[in-house]
Amino acid sequence: MIDQTTGPSPIVSLGVRAATPLALVIAVFVFFAGHNRPGGGFAAGLLIGAVLVLRSIAGFPLPFRAIPLLATGTIIACTVALAPMLWGNVFLDQVVVEQTLPLLGKVKSGSALVFDIGVTLIVSGLIVAVLDGFRADHLATPPPDLANEKTNAENSS
Amino acid sequence: MITSIAIALFVVSSLCAMIRVIRGPGLADRVIALDVALVALMGAIATKAASTGSTTYLPIVAVVAIVGFTATVVMTRFLEQGSSS
Amino acid sequence: MNAIIALAIVGPLAASGIGLLVRERHHLRDAITLMGLSATALAAIALLIDVQRNGTTVVRVGGWDPELGIVLVADQFAALILVVATLTILVVDIFAIGQRGTASTGDQTVVGPMLLVLTAGVSLAILTGDLFTLFVAFELILVSSYVLLTHQGRAAQLRSGMTYVVINLLASTLFLLGLAYVYAATRTVNIALLAERIPELDDGVRLGIGLWFLVVFGTKAAMFPLFSWLPDSYPTAPTTVTAVFAGLLTKIGVYVMIRFHTLTGMDDLGPVILVAAGLTMLVGVAGALAQNDVKRILSFHVVSQIGYMLMGLGLFSVAGVAGAVLFLVHQIPVKTVMFLVGGLIEDDQGNSSLDKVGGLAARRPIIAVLFAIPALSLAGIPPFSGFVAKLSLIDAGINAGSVAIVVVALVASMFTLLSMSKIWLGVFWREPTPPSEPASSKASKRTMNGATMAAVAGTLAVVALAGPLWNMSEEIARDLLDGQTYIDEVLGTDRGGVASP
Amino acid sequence: MLWSLLVVHLLGVAVVSMVGARLARWSFLVAALPMAFSATVAAIALVDQTTTRAEFTWVGPLDLTIALRLDAFSSFIALLVSGIGVLVCVYAAGYFSASAQGLGRFAATLLGFSAAMLGLVLADTVWTMFLSWELTSITSFLLVGHQRTDPVARTAARRALVITAGGGLVLLGGFVVLNDAAPGRYLSDLEPVTGTGATVAAILILIAAATKSAQVPFHIWLPGAMKAPTPVSAYLHSATMVKAGVVLVAVASPALAQTSVWTPLGVTFGTASMVWGAIGALRHLDAKLILAWGTVSQLGLMIVLLSFGSGKAVFAAISILFAHAIFKAALFMIVGEIDIRTGTRDIRELSGLYRSMPLAYGVALVSSLSMAGVPPMLGFPAKEAAVEAALGLSGGERTVALVAIIGGSVLTVAYTARFILTVFHGGNGTPTAVAPRRWLMAAPAAFLGACTLFGFAFLGNITDWVRPAAVTINNKAEVYSLIRWPGLTDAFLISAGIVAAGAALGWAISRRATDTAPRTIGADTVDMSIDGSITIARHIAARVQHGSLPGYVLTMVAVAALATIPFIGAIDFDMITGADNAAQMVLAIFVAASAVASTQVRTRLGAALVLGSVGFAIAGLFVTSGAPDLVLTQLLVETVIVVGFVLGLGRLTTTFPRHGALWQTTRIGVSLMAAAAVAVGLTASARGPVPASNVERLSDEAVSEGGGKNVVNVILTDIRALDTLGEIVVLVVVAVGVLALLRRRPEVVLSPDEPSRLPEPTDNLTGADR
Structure with missing residues (x-):
């Protein structure tokens, strides 16, 4: 049983610390892989x-x-949508640029990739919002005194 | 052949785990079972990838591993708190 | 024109993004909202002028072939409704800015951006030539309106918001299933291609698809018996929000229904639609008569009036559909004004219950006049816009020999007038009641009155322009019922590889 | 020129409503100016016998043209409308006290009404007439309800509105039908039509006319409308608005008189009204109500004459219309003066007024004699013409007309006699206390009285006006004229008999003391049916709008399921095969089993997890179909949903509430229906032949145009990027909504006594967590 007042054990904390960069690397990989792979x-x-x-x-x-x-994220996606019109193209038209990036090799990147950045920002933003909205930190550090809180709420309403 | 058997076994174990998810009875049983099912699914995909040399499904394995882990941790956390209050 | 269409859809989206970034700086955020909405409205007007001059504009988004990609179609129908819709939202936003000086509560920071997203959704729904994009547009409208509905966080709002969101999400689910049916049967979701392929389907499949989308769009449009979510949720929302909802949301449902069911040749669903139309009129107006609160009465009228547009559609004649289009154009501003006036009453009195408010005609004659014009219009009293619209429908009904629906329409009109007189007797006559404390500031009252007056002027403009509007409606109806015009415009007359096999 | 009439009126309305508050009762004099202008214009047109027209097309294809026509008929009526309007305005300035409230608005509305009435009279297309018709209903609603704090006035106003506006809708129907049946552009040149359409139009138009002209049984609003200030009664309920129905019948008769229903129905309405109105006038104790009922009777006479539609009858009808407008307005004005000066209109309380109000008495006497049709008053030759007209008919029509006109006239004379005897000569001999005369009230009445009197002297001129007016309606009216002294003709003898019999009857009835004021039969019925329809509406609303979300959902699902019925016939059973491979079959069975199992789990989190397993199994199905991207997305989304559930569930109860067996059964039933519907729909719509799939083309072009081998990704970010753009904004909005909703302390917490409309009862939905 974990002590409720101090939050998760150091093991969890350490595990999460270790997993973070790993997961982020995978995220970057997945992001770029998307064009040709899942x-x-x-x-x-x-x-x-x-x-x-x-x-x-x-x-x-x-x-x-x-x-x-x-x-x-919204602004990026909208900009990508509107930008082609500056060159007289239909909006949301695709511009493809081929270039060589370190580690990833030759990458054909287009405006779709920039568009995808917008998608990524928004999706992670949504999750931040959900965490924020639901006060997920409470899951980590439970309120000091639940009973006390309840009486407060009743008094104020 | 071997691959097929391996995949079949993974699928069977995954199904067994799923049955546990459905039947419960406890919440903890379901959480663990779901994790097992996911791991089995990953195993199946990885085996398939190894045998065919196709990398198509590999990102899925990576992603599922990370996300599945996260989900399990969250639910454990929830269970913990549910029992304390 | 391609740029203008893009501006009408992506413009408000981009503005909402910027608005969110600066959401804490009230004046800046309001200015951005206002600019975004004005730009959209101007784009809509430019589009209408262009369509009048040069005919339909079709944009292949990203340059993809209609078979694969999305097309946006700005034909007369779309441009017309877009102009009315965007102008309406603009007026309501001005009202909302005026209301900011009043005692209304809640998180105002998100109202502007959400209104912009709603606008984008409405533009997209109107302009799209693709059934799946329509689904996306509905989603945009749904989520933004849900946030607008509940942003004040009152218990009643949360409760009605639940009804609203659950029913509409269910409708979205049904929409997705409908897309599955349509795609399975025709291998396309492009409306022009559907207009070509659906009539060739087996009758069972064709009618099944028609009925299914009748349910989907009917839920959005608040058609009987699928309307119950509306009177439950609208009255609880903040005034400005209800004004936009009442003016626009159900009308978008009707708009897409008119478009889809005429283009795909669902004439044989006419009787079903007519029965639903009659019941919608009667049950809606009955609900209105039963209520005792201005906003609740008006909410039921939203339902009742939908029946008239459905009637026009159900006749499936040029006159009928044209009447429905004209009715649509008239309803958007009228319904909005009515709710704005409800807001003015609430602002003055603190509530809008017929039992608690009285004597406003003497104390605030301006409100009385602003109420009377759209109320008479709603009841179809000449010379107001409702009369022309109703007359055209009744004329069409008689010409089509559907006497029953004409009688129902007239009876419903009668009860509409009765319930309007109920508001009048309750709110504007009787002993004056004291205004609510604290009163809103002069400036905010001026802005709100001004916005309402502008909207009333809009309804009067429909009266003045009734002639050209009718001609346009008739042309629209002819093109919709014919279908081939739309198909040719969207797909092009020389379509080598694109033709269906 | 004609437009300027309306423009001047509307300008007047604007001016009066703006400065009215300051002018108080003098605003009536301002309001009189536009009326005076149009009266002058009408008079000039009448004397010169010119015809002027004006029109503008509103909506051409709908035949929605606004056209005005000032001809012999309309200038004659317009002169009455505007001329009496001027007098009423002067009268009103005297009627109201200096301190009365809201007179500016009242004067503006009165002027607005006058404009509407003018429009109605001048109308030359059906829609012009309809527009004015409805505006008169609305403005009269406002005028009748002028005492807006008085519930009786409000009820009366509502009753009048419902009946006259209801009649308006009947008229709308009638005009639409008429437009179809008689395709003439202008009212003035409608051709006679017959046939079903014309018959329907005739019925509808006569009913509409009856509502406006207070014909039995639609008369019930008129006595109630007497609640209005007397200037309104004098103007609307004698001279103008109630004449609208008569004008309508007159204008429509050239087209519709040939239909089989026109004469019988019109005569029925008219006769019933003549008799029942007269009986009402004989029963009532309020002087104003006596006049109101008398109006019903007189209007009946005009409708009878117009319905017969012979040259003489039309001529007589217009003569009576003219005489009636003048004497009835005067009588109302006198009653109003009595009301103001004595404080009552109850004939039981009035006593010896012939001595204390000599001028009023004189005017009343002149007007009453005119009403009774006694020489030397204007009413006499008019009544004479009516009897002549009846005699001029043939066969059954002659009998009916004679009986109706003689019977009605006897009663008219009777209530006229009763009116004079009880109002001026009644009581115990001691005159009622009387306040000083107000000249502004007395003068207009006196002027009208003089008109009645001198009209007899200028019958030739009046004939010159009435005849062309009648000719406009029926071109056989040419030969008739109003005659001062006809000699001992049949008609004169009949008239003399009528007067004698009526006077005796009136005298006898006025001797009878009645104590209780009679009620207006039917008025309660109207109010009750209005309230009753509201009650019914309430029941309907409670039925359909029950407020239960699960109920709404069930309705919707059931309706959707019904919508798939046409699909059933289209299912191609040969096409149905099993699974593509064994794995699919296993997974499908598993999905179904889990779905069913999820309904059996009692805890919310458990249900969420089981649903999660449905999702994972579906991901498995995607694997077997070779859709790696979908697998990835499906797995991610399922996981996120489960996590979201876990986060959100903290706010809900941990277990589902239990439901009754019936509810449970219904839900299962509807769910099965929905499942069947989806299955049927998909099976049917997937039947062949379908156009070839475009997947090949999609994957080719994805690489060549979109530059990516992952077709799904190219679809998302390129081909259908607009959809993606929309959907990510949906996500943004959801996020914003989550923040807006959950991060705030709720203003109100759900109270336990409020009925919950949520699908499940919750303990803490609003998130009071801080």
Whole structure:
């Protein structure tokens, strides 16, 4: 039985710390893999989200606020949608650029990839919002005195 | 052949675990069973990938591993708190 | 034109993103919202002018062939409804900005961005030529309206929000299933291709699809017996939100129903639609008569009036569909104004119950006038917009020989007038009741009155422009019922590889 | 020119409603100016016998044209409407006290009504007429309910509105049918039509006319409307609005008089009203009500004459309309003056007024004699013309007309006699205390009295006006004229008999003391049926709007299931095969089993987990179908959903509530229906022949155009990127909503006594966690 007042055990904490970079690397991989293989922005976003859920449960504070993440994602996606029109193309037209990146090798990246960044930001933003909204930190550090809280609520209502 | 048997076994174990998910009886049983089912599924996919050399499903294994782990931790946490209050 | 169509859809989305970023800075956020909505409205107007001049514009999003990708179609019908819808939202937003100075509570930071998302959803629903994109548009509308409905966090709002969201999510599920049926049967979700392929299907499948989408769109449109979510949820929402909802949401349901069921040649569903239309009128107006609160009465009228548009559609004649289109154009501003007036009453009195409010005609004659015009319009009293719309429907009904539905429509009109007189007798006559404390500031009252007046002016504009609007409606109806025009416009007349096998 | 009439009126309405608050009762004089203008215009047109028209097309294809026509008939009526309007305005300025509230609004509404009435008279298309018709209903509603704090006035206003506006809708139907049956553009040149359409139109138009002109049985709103201030009664309920029905019958008769129903129905309405109205006038004790019932009777006479529609009858009808407008307005004004000066209109309390109010008495006497049709008053030649008209008919019509007109006229004379005897000569001899005369009230009445009197002297001129007006309606009216002294004709003898019999009857009845004021039979019925329909509405609303979300969901699912019925016939059973491979079969069975099992789990989290296993098994199905991307997404989403459940469940009870057996059975039944419906729908819609799949093309173009080997990803980020854009914004909104809803302390907490409409009772939905 874990002591409720101190939060999760150091083992969980350590495990989460170790898993974080690993998961993030996988997320990046999945993100870029998406073009030719299963994956993509949505999966990457969910992976990042999963990491955040884990960290949140282990008692780490959330690293971002949800709304800026969501807003940025929206703006990026909309910009990608509108940008082709600057060149006189139909909106949401695809622009493909081929380039060689370290580690990943030759990557054909297009505006779709930028669009996918927006997707990733929004999906992880959603998870941050859910964690924030549901006060998931309570799962990590339960309120000091549940009974006390209840009487307070009753008094105030 | 071997691959097929291995995959079949994984599927069977996965199904067995799923039955436990359905039947319960406790919440903890279901949580553990779901985890087992996921691991079995990952095993099946990995075996398939190893035998065919196709990497298509590999990202799935990685993702499922991380996410499945997360889910299990969350639920454990929930169970813990449910029992304390 | 491609740029303008993109602006009408992606513009408000981008603005909502920016609005969210600066949500804590009230003036900036309001300015962005206002700009986003104005830009959309201007885009809509430009689109309408262009469509009038140069005919339908079709945008193949991302340059993909209609068989694979999404097309956006700005034909007359779409452009017309888009103009009315975006202008309405713009007016309501101005009202909402005025209301900010009042005692209304809740998290105002998200209202603007959500309104923008709603606008984008409405634009998308109107402009899309693709059934799946329509689903996406419905989702956009649904989630943003759910947030708008509940953002004040009152218990009653949460409860009615639950009804709203559950029923509408169920409708979305049914929509998805419908997409599955349609795709299985025709291998496409492009509306123009559907217009070509659905009539060729086996009758059972065709009618099944038609009925299924009648249920889906009927739920959105609050058709009998699928309307119950509406009167439960609308009255609890904040005024501005209800005004947009009442003006737009159900009408979008009707819009897509008119589009889908005419283009795919569902004429033989006419009797079913007519029966539903009659019941919608009667049950809606009965509900209105039973209520004792302005907003609740008005909410039931939203339902009742849907019946008239369904009647026009159900006749499946050029005159009938044209009447339905005209009715749609008239209903959007009228319904919005009515709820805005409900908001003015609430602002003055603190509530809108017929038992607790009285004597407003003497104390706030402006509100009385602002109420009277749309109320008479709703009841179909000339010279207001409702009269022209109703007359066209009744004319169409008689020409089609559907006397029963005409009689029902007239009876429902009678009861509409009766329930309007109920509001009038309750709220505007009787002994004056004291205004609520604290009263809103002068400036905010001015803004709210101004916005309402602008909306009333909009309904009067429908009266003044009734002639051109009718001509347009008739043309729209002819094209919809014919179908081939739309198919040719979207797919092009020379379609080598695209033609269905 | 014609537009300027309406423009001036509308400007007047605007001006009066703006400055009315300051002008108080003098705003009536401002309101009189536009009326005076239109009266002048009408008079000039009448004397010059010119015809002017104006029109503008509102909605061409719907035949929605607004057209005005000032001809012999309409200028004659317009002169009455506007002229009496001016007098009523002057009268009203005297009627109201200086301190009365809301007079500006009242004057503006009165002027608005006058404009509507003018429009109705000048209307030359059905829709012009309908528009004005409805506006008169609305403005009269506002005028009758002027005392808005008085519940009786409000009820009366509502009753009048329901009946006259209901009649308006009947008229709408009638006009639509008429437009179809008689495709003339203008009312003034409608051709005679017959046939089913014309018959239906005739019935509907006559009913509409009857509602407006207070014909039995639609008269019940009129006595109640007497609750209005007397200027309103004098204007609306004598001279103008109630004449709208008569005008309608007159205008429509050229087209519809040939239909089989026109004459019988019109005569029935008219005769019943003549008799029942007169009886009402003989029963009532309120002087104003006596006049109101008398109006019902007189209108009946006009409708009877117009329904017969012969040249003489039309001529007589218009003459009576003219005479009636003048004497009835005067009589109402006098009654109002009595009301103001003595404080009562109850004939039992009035005494010896002939001495204390000599001028009023004089005017009343002149007007009453005119009403009774006694020379030398304007009413006499008019009544004479009516009798002549009846005599001029032939066969059964002649008998009916004679009986109706003679019977009605006897009663008319009787109630006229009773009116004068009880109001002015009644009581115990000691005159009722009387306040000083107000000249603003007395002068208009006196003017009208003089008109009645001098009208007799200028019968030739009046004939010159009435005849062309009648000719407009029926071109056989040419030969008739109003005659001062006809000699001892049949008609004159009949008239003399009528007067004698009526006077005797009236005298006899006025001797009889009645103590209790009679009620208006039927008025309660209207109020009750209004309230009754509200009650019924309440029942219906409670039925369909029961507030139970599970109920709504069940209705919706059931309706959707019914919608799949057409699919059943289209199922191609040969096409149905088993699974593609064994794994699919196993997984499918497992999915079904888990779905059923999820309904049996008692704890919420358990149910969530079991549903999760459904999701995982579906991911397995995707594996067997070779859709790796879907597998990935499905697994991720299922996991996230389970996590979300866990986070959210903290706010709900841990177990499901139990339900009754019936409810449970219903739910199972509907669920099975839904399942069957989906299965049927999919099986049927997947039957052949379907167009070839475009998957090949999709995967080719995904690589060539989209530049990616993962087709799903290319679809998401390129081909259908717009959908993705929409859906990610949906996610943004959901996130914003989650934050907005959950991060705030709720303002109200669900109280236990409030009926919960949530699908499941919850202990802490609003998230009071801080």
